[in-house]
Amino acid sequence: xxxxxxxxxxxxxxxxxxxxxxxxxxxxxxxxxxxxxxxxxxxxxxxxxxxxxxxxxxxxxxxxxxxxxxxxxxxxxxxxxxxxxxxxxxxxxxxxxxxxxxxxxxxxxxxxxxxxxxxxxxxxxxxxxxxxxxxxxxxxxxxxxxxxxxxxxxxxxxxxxxxxxxxxxxxxxxxxxxxxxxxxxxxxxxxxxxxxxxxxxxxxxxxxxxxxxxxxxxxxxxxxxxxxxxxxxxxxxxxxxxxxxxxxxxxxxxxxxxxxxxxxxxxxxxxxxxxxxxxxxxxxxxxxxxx
Amino acid sequence: xxxxxxxxxxxxxxxxxxxxxxxxxxxxxxxxxxxxxxxxxxxxxxxxxxxxxxxxxxxxxxxxxxxxxxxxxxxxxxxxxxxxxxxxxxxxxxxxxxxxxxxxxxxxxxxxxxxxxxxxxxxxxxxxxxxxxxxxxxxxxxxxxxxxxxxxxxxxxxxxxxxxxxxxx
Numbered sequence: 001x002x003x004x005x006x007x008x009x010x011x012x013x014x015x016x017x018x019x020x021x022x023x024x025x026x027x028x029x030x031x032x033x034x035x036x037x038x039x040x041x042x043x044x045x046x047x048x049x050x051x052x053x054x055x056x057x058x059x060x061x062x063x064x065x066x067x068x069x070x071x072x073x074x075x076x077x078x079x080x081x082x083x084x085x086x087x088x089x090x091x092x093x094x095x096x097x098x099x100x101x102x103x104x105x106x107x108x109x110x111x112x113x114x115x116x117x118x119x120x121x122x123x124x125x126x127x128x129x130x131x132x133x134x135x136x137x138x139x140x141x142x143x144x145x146x147x148x149x150x151x152x153x154x155x156x157x158x159x160x161x162x163x164x165x166x167x168x169x170x171x172x173x174x175x176x177x178x179x180x181x182x183x184x185x186x187x188x189x190x191x192x193x194x195x196x197x198x199x200x201x202x203x204x205x206x207x208x209x210x211x212x213x214x215x216x217x218x219x220x221x222x223x224x225x226x227x228x229x230x231x232x233x234x235x236x237x238x239x240x241x242x243x244x245x246x247x248x249x250x251x252x253x254x255x256x257x258x259x260x261x262x263x264x265x266x267x268x269x270x271x272x273x274x275x276x277x278x279x280x281x282x283x284x285x286x287x288x289x290x291x
Numbered sequence: 292x293x294x295x296x297x298x299x300x301x302x303x304x305x306x307x308x309x310x311x312x313x314x315x316x317x318x319x320x321x322x323x324x325x326x327x328x329x330x331x332x333x334x335x336x337x338x339x340x341x342x343x344x345x346x347x348x349x350x351x352x353x354x355x356x357x358x359x360x361x362x363x364x365x366x367x368x369x370x371x372x373x374x375x376x377x378x379x380x381x382x383x384x385x386x387x388x389x390x391x392x393x394x395x396x397x398x399x400x401x402x403x404x405x406x407x408x409x410x411x412x413x414x415x416x417x418x419x420x421x422x423x424x425x426x427x428x429x430x431x432x433x434x435x436x437x438x439x440x441x442x443x444x445x446x447x448x449x450x451x452x453x454x455x456x457x458x459x460x
Contacts, residue, residue, distance in 0.1 A: 205320045
């Protein structure tokens, strides 16, 4: 006889769901207390290798297609460059003399923005698969000397700017928290007035950053385009790294401080390479593992 | 078991695609949650709860790929899969409307649950900014991509379906 009764979910379905949810919550509870750590061999090598593999495949295709289209232009460029070469040979002599003089003057004035630091170049190979988190994955890990909380900078359009900091180090890859992350905080100051505050991300790459805790008294001196730099007070980021420029500010009536919108100096949607900055104590420390 | 493995493998592949090839996003830098769409498909067609188990496994892998603490996405994916399985008892799969509602609905569920988890657990947990334009874009995008994934996977549905061993006569 055919059974026409409505069949709801069986008890087994509820049991499976309950087990999975309880297990997930238990893992979450333990992991947020940092009591559990995924085996390094899995995170460091297997996942890192897979991400590198995917990145390599996409790079191969984009580079191959790019190379073919560039071949034609290279021929033309080559001919024009030959003619320019003679001209540059003459200028080179003058340039060498100027470079030497420039280096000498730099040393005298101590103009380097990040003195006594070592910068390690790294390639961004992956980003967070979800929109909730905004981490980036770079192809350098503790095997390369990367350590947790190392600052990361980049050069874009001739500007050196802050990108974020390392939050997780695996064997061959590291996870970096970009400055637009909603949990990113860094001690910052206005370069012109030296007023100190704290920079915080909004969670989205295209949204401006927020510079918090700047006194209301600063509003008369504040102008669009003012430079915001790191203050170094958090002892994570070296001072005077450019963060961005002031875009505008909000004045809440009952608050004693301004909320300043800051446009990041580095466009994080287009960068492929970053520099991990090792400050002297981190570089010279003996332990290799960064976790 | 086979259906769990196939659904998990496909969703994990989607996670890697999301974190590499689609890492720059499609609209406003928003990445479609293809892995979740695959898991919703698996949960919807497997009324025995195999999709929930696959979601838990994929969630753990997502936690490893992401900066999230272990268990975060496992909980969010399992919850969405559970709701999709329950929904499969009261409605039938169609070409577009149900998949779109499932994808968008799962995004809302993840948004709300992530808020609740962020309140309960430590400060390292992120949550969706539910009232932002980006969340709206993600909502629509996940709905559309879930429709597409449901359509594509319907051609290979038999691999994702649980097929119990037939008893010998």
